[in-house]
Amino acid sequence: MFSKRTNWQLAPNRLTWAVEELLAAGVPLLDLTASNPTRVGLEYDAETILGALGSANPTLAAKGAARMGHPVLDYDPQAKGLLGAREAVAEYYRADHHRSESGVDVDAERIVLTTSTSEGYSFVFRLLCNAGDELLVPKPSYPLFEFLADLQDVKLAPYPLIYDHGWQMDFHSLERTAAERTRGVVVVHPNNPTGSYVKEREREQLNAFCRERGLAVVVDEVFLDYGMNCAQENTGSLQRLGRDDSARKMQLHESFAGNNEVLTFTLSGLSKIAALPQMKVAWVVTSGPEKVVREAMARLEVIADTYLSMNAPVQWAVPILLEQRKSIQRQLLERVRANLSELDRQLAGQKACERLEVEGGWYAVLRVPVTRSDEELAIELVREKHVLVHPGHFYDFAGDGYLVVSLIGEEREFGEGMGRVLETFGP
Numbered sequence: 001m002f003s004k005r006t007n008w009q010l011a012p013n014r015l016t017w018a019v020e021e022l023l024a025a026g027v028p029l030l031d032l033t034a035s036n037p038t039r040v041g042l043e044y045d046a047e048t049i050l051g052a053l054g055s056a057n058p059t060l061a062a063k064g065a066a067r068m069g070h071p072v073l074d075y076d077p078q079a080k081g082l083l084g085a086r087e088a089v090a091e092y093y094r095a096d097h098h099r100s101e102s103g104v105d106v107d108a109e110r111i112v113l114t115t116s117t118s119e120g121y122s123f124v125f126r127l128l129c130n131a132g133d134e135l136l137v138p139k140p141s142y143p144l145f146e147f148l149a150d151l152q153d154v155k156l157a158p159y160p161l162i163y164d165h166g167w168q169m170d171f172h173s174l175e176r177t178a179a180e181r182t183r184g185v186v187v188v189h190p191n192n193p194t195g196s197y198v199k200e201r202e203r204e205q206l207n208a209f210c211r212e213r214g215l216a217v218v219v220d221e222v223f224l225d226y227g228m229n230c231a232q233e234n235t236g237s238l239q240r241l242g243r244d245d246s247a248r249k250m251q252l253h254e255s256f257a258g259n260n261e262v263l264t265f266t267l268s269g270l271s272k273i274a275a276l277p278q279m280k281v282a283w284v285v286t287s288g289p290e291k292v293v294r295e296a297m298a299r300l301e302v303i304a305d306t307y308l309s310m311n312a313p314v315q316w317a318v319p320i321l322l323e324q325r326k327s328i329q330r331q332l333l334e335r336v337r338a339n340l341s342e343l344d345r346q347l348a349g350q351k352a353c354e355r356l357e358v359e360g361g362w363y364a365v366l367r368v369p370v371t372r373s374d375e376e377l378a379i380e381l382v383r384e385k386h387v388l389v390h391p392g393h394f395y396d397f398a399g400d401g402y403l404v405v406s407l408i409g410e411e412r413e414f415g416e417g418m419g420r421v422l423e424t425f426g427p
């Protein structure tokens with residue numbers, strides 16, 4: 001009765017079973033996988049956020065007065081999303097100087113709003129691929145790719161990221177993996193969970209690789225702003241540090257939204273940028289050579305028009321919600337840095353485990369002794385130590401010996417949980 005594409009293995013995995021058993025028995029667990037920012041004790045400006053969705057939004061109030069009615073009561077179907085919201089997204093790329101000295105100039109007409117990055121992926125996969133066509137995706141990386149690809153009848157061909165004093169893209173593998181039906185290369189900048197950014201040299205190689213083969217680049221930048229070396233206060237920090245500060249320049253992580261070398265789709269959204277996943281606001285920025293961008297936009301617009309999925313109140317709220325990122329990113333960067341330094345403090349007291357380099361994002365990867373599979377290890381940790389971690393295989397690590405922990409959890413829970421994980425391996 002059902003489509004083959006939905007023939008997923010739906011039974012809970014053994015780790016989920018173990019967690020559910022303990023929770024049912026009332027055992028408190030320390031959760032080192034917490035990645036829902038709304039539940040880790042951050043301080044949100046509730047009044048402003050709620051006001052943005054209603055009559056306390058100054059833009060809405062002004063428009064309402066002009067029209068003798070409330071704009072939210074008006075249905076103004078715009079395929080790419082309301083212009084005011086798209087302009088706020090364009091301003092985000094222009095204003096955040098930590099990416100490049102001048103920011104990235106993005107035309108609001110090249111932005112399509114979506115309700116999630118997942119929806120953005122779906123639009124782009126639909127635009128680029130016939131059923132059975134292929135996309136190259138990094139490995140290890142974001143576990144949802146598999147499902148997104150299944151749903152769009154797209155095949156994934158993984159290309160490995162290699163760790164050697166830091167993560168790198170393996171261009172030899174990329175070359176070997178590209179085939180006749182390959183339509184594009186997906187990069188996650190910085191990647192989840194490795195936290196690695198695409199370096200300037202890699203970006204050049206990637207552009208050359210895609211140009212030669214007529215491939216598009218699809219870039220997931222949801223964690224772009226969470227660079228470990230970014231200044232606490234993103235906006236304006238570069239001016240204060242001085243434009244000739246060369247050390248500082250090395251820390252910039254430029255968005256692909258201004259990549260004009262090849263057809264490029266840059267995906268991001270409020271779920272991570274402003275830590276507001278419940279608002280369901282994301283976007284796709286299209287860049288590249290003019291002619292192909294025009295054609296891509298015309299087609300993307302029809303795809304978006306077919307769904308018109310984002311609701312009006314949240315679109316009107318986008319400028320204010322995006323503004324919230326400044327306070328939230330400061331808190332999250334502080335949290336991530338504090339947890340990372342606690343992790344390093346604890347790692348310094350033992351020899352069995354180490355962490356891999358973290359350039360950005362919300363996660364750390366631990367290299368641990370391989371005495372059993374990562375799944376067995378995670379199950380043992382939850383049963384015996386009551387700590388929940390992600391085994392590396394969730395993210396398709398090439399072998400065993402990797403655990404992934406979230407760095408955005410509350411500091412006390414993180415510190416205690418890490419202590420229990422490390423004591424498992426002895427001094």
Ligand SMILES: Cc1ncc(COP(=O)(O)O)c(C=O)c1O
Pocket residue numbers: 115116117118119142188191192220222268269270271277281282
């Ligand atoms: C790499 C990456 N992209 C996208 C998302 C989800 O974004 P959205 O909530 O906008 O679909 C996540 C969530 O964890 C992620 O890790």
